Amino acid sequence: MVDGSPAEPSRLSKLWALFFATFSISMTANSGYAILAVMQDDFVSKRRWITEDEMADYLAIIQSSPGPMAVTSSMIVGYHVAGLAGSLAAVTGVILPPFLVMVAVTVFYQAIVGNPYVSLFLRGMQMGVVAMLFDVIIGLFRNATENSGLYPFIVMALAFLYVRFTGCSIVWLVLACACAGVVKALLIGRGEGR
Amino acid sequence: MAVVLQVFLAFVRIGGIVFGGAYAAIPIVEHEVVVAQGWMTYAEFMDLLALDEITPGPILINSATFVGMKVAGIPGAIAATLGCITVPCLAALCLLILFRKYKDAPLVQSIMLSLKCMAVALIASTMIKLGVAALMPDGTAFDLAYGVYVLAVVAAAFYLMHVKKLGPLPVMLGCGALNVLVGGFLS
16 A cells, blocks of 8 residues: 555545544534534634635535535535545544444334333423424524515415425425525515515 | 335435525425335334434434434445435535635525525424324324323423523433333323
């Protein structure tokens, strides 16, 4: 493997560094925004792999990609630091901890789920889940309806009706919402918006 | 092998349309895994969400691992996890290569606002289904006393998280412990 080229070891060490950085971030930080904050601190301030301005540019990409921000931000930072191999190292690092923990938890869950006390415990947690979702909805609702007029309410109502009363795929809803966003931006751009 | 591929493709579809934050994954996973594929019941899905809340990592990854394990063991878990990150990684890479800088920020913001509103509606719809499942566990008929008890626990848990700003982990464990005490006392 060692072919004596001077660039090779430094590149490989960068990949290891990326892997360990995202692995340890993923072990400690939980939510998407927390992971982004830790990454910013680690990659911008400490390691100087990426500048503040570049990170701000990337933020828009991270936020408009689907899926977990932890994964998309690792993808982008990894690519910035060491190309496609860097992306691979960073994404592997970020998904490995939750994957391993969840495999262990699932094995445990499947082994104990038949126990009557365990099922009582889970049923209790299910009530907590309903409350947690309600809390999440209120937070997102406030965030989405702030300073945006009537538009968010219309989208929410139509999306709710669609998912409650048609059995159709959510893909179409995503596309329709994206189109509505484009139309709204164009109308406002021409000064005809609400 | 066919099942593993099926799990992979299901999570490719899921990963491609999760917009609007970590919790937006919940209704999308529900739609594919409970409604379209029938791989789990609502009770199991709620167990999954409870486990999501008490383990680290993005909800989407945790859910993929759990569902994959249930449907096809460790290979299923690997397939589901890789599936759910496929489209997000490709999308991020394409956006990165196509536009290093976003020129049209208002357009992007407007699209993201629409998708965020959609996420609110989807999560609300899922919450209603899960609320019904919690009121009538395992398809039992509605019981007034049990219904009042469930609503009280949900209200108390909501109060602790929303007003007292308690994290989901202690609240989930507290709800579980309370239900064991109450259930053990009644039987």
